[in-house]
Amino acid sequence: xxxxxxxxxxxxxxxxxxxxxxxxxxxxxxxxxxxxxxxxxxxxxxxxxxxxxxxxxxxxxxxxxxxxxxxxxxxxxxxxxxxxxxxxxxxxxxxxxxxxxxxxxxxxxxxxxxxxxxxxxxxxxxxxxxxxxxxxxxxxxxxxxxxxxxxxxxxxxxxxxxxxxxxxxxxxxxxxxxxxxxxxxxxxxxxxxxxxxxxxxxxxxxxxxxxxxxxxxxxxxxxxxxxxxxxxxxxxxxxxxxxxxxxxxxxxxxxxxxxxxxxx
Numbered sequence: 231x232x233x234x235x236x237x238x239x240x241x242x243x244x245x246x247x248x249x250x251x252x253x254x255x256x257x258x259x260x261x262x263x264x265x266x267x268x269x270x271x272x273x274x275x276x277x278x279x280x281x282x283x284x285x286x287x288x289x290x291x292x293x294x295x296x297x298x299x300x301x302x303x304x305x306x307x308x309x310x311x312x313x314x315x316x317x318x319x320x321x322x323x324x325x326x327x328x329x330x331x332x333x334x335x336x337x338x339x340x341x342x343x344x345x346x347x348x349x350x351x352x353x354x355x356x357x358x359x360x361x362x363x364x365x366x367x368x369x370x371x372x373x374x375x376x377x378x379x380x381x382x383x384x385x386x387x388x389x390x391x392x393x394x395x396x397x398x399x400x401x402x403x404x405x406x407x408x409x410x411x412x413x414x415x416x417x418x419x420x421x422x423x424x425x426x427x428x429x430x431x432x433x434x435x436x437x438x439x440x441x442x443x444x445x446x447x448x449x450x451x452x453x454x455x456x457x458x459x460x461x462x463x464x465x466x467x468x469x470x471x472x473x474x475x476x477x478x479x480x481x482x483x484x485x486x487x488x489x490x491x492x493x494x
Contacts, residue, residue, distance in 0.1 A: 246374045251268060251282060254271050263301050264301075287426045290306035323487060340457045347369060349373070377442075379442045381428055430463065438462065439461070441458045442456065467492040
């Protein structure tokens with residue numbers, strides 16, 4: 231291997247490590263992350279992880295709280311996010327519909343979008359039902375094959391693209407979600423294509439179920455997904471049928487807006 235090739239390989243590896251650390255910190259932005267959690271989470275040594283983190287702090291991508299020593303996203307990430315946002319934010323378009331679905335169903339409603347190989351929750355609305363089901367925090371990232379909203383998104387993609395996403399996510403999926411079942415995912419995707427919605431028992435929380443539908447853009451490609459999470463008895467039988475109708479109406483209205491203005 232030439233010197234240029236060796237340097238290129240090392241540089242690419244460093245970029246991947248930085249991206250992995252940033253994704254992990256983003257997932258735990260609300261509480262921050264300790265150094266020990268980060269180097270264990272990414273499988274690097276403590277000195278290597280600390281060196282990369284200090285470089286990211288110096289560049290403004292992350293910050294370290296002086297008291298807790300935990301790491302959080304830095305101001306530069308926010309600035310870059312604002313610069314990268316499209317003229318019309320999907321979150322702004324969907325927020326009134328999230329509120330409406332939450333009001334009509336009484337349950338918690340989530341908006342999820344794709345970010346690379348992950349699904350990211352970017353908005354949430356709470357219903358009036360006294361038992362709240364918060365399976366996702368805003369900003370939380372998970373592999374795009376995990377969860378009802380992510381799998382609903384996948385249901386609107388070709389099978390070969392789903393397979394590529396799964397293969398890329400397989401290792402970390404099995405590490406983070408050992409109860410994940412690939413056959414079950416494909417079965418749910420198949421039913422979602424027939425029924426127009428995806429129903430899934432939440433992996434991380436017992437007795438909780440999620441209902442989700444993809445949101446299609448003007449080109450027919452998915453741009454996100456809406457989901458409802460609730461106790462299982464609230465997403466079964468007649469209550470399920472009623473909530474499918476509420477969610478379907480919201481998704482159809484969102485898609486109509488996107489078709490009228492493809493720039494959104």
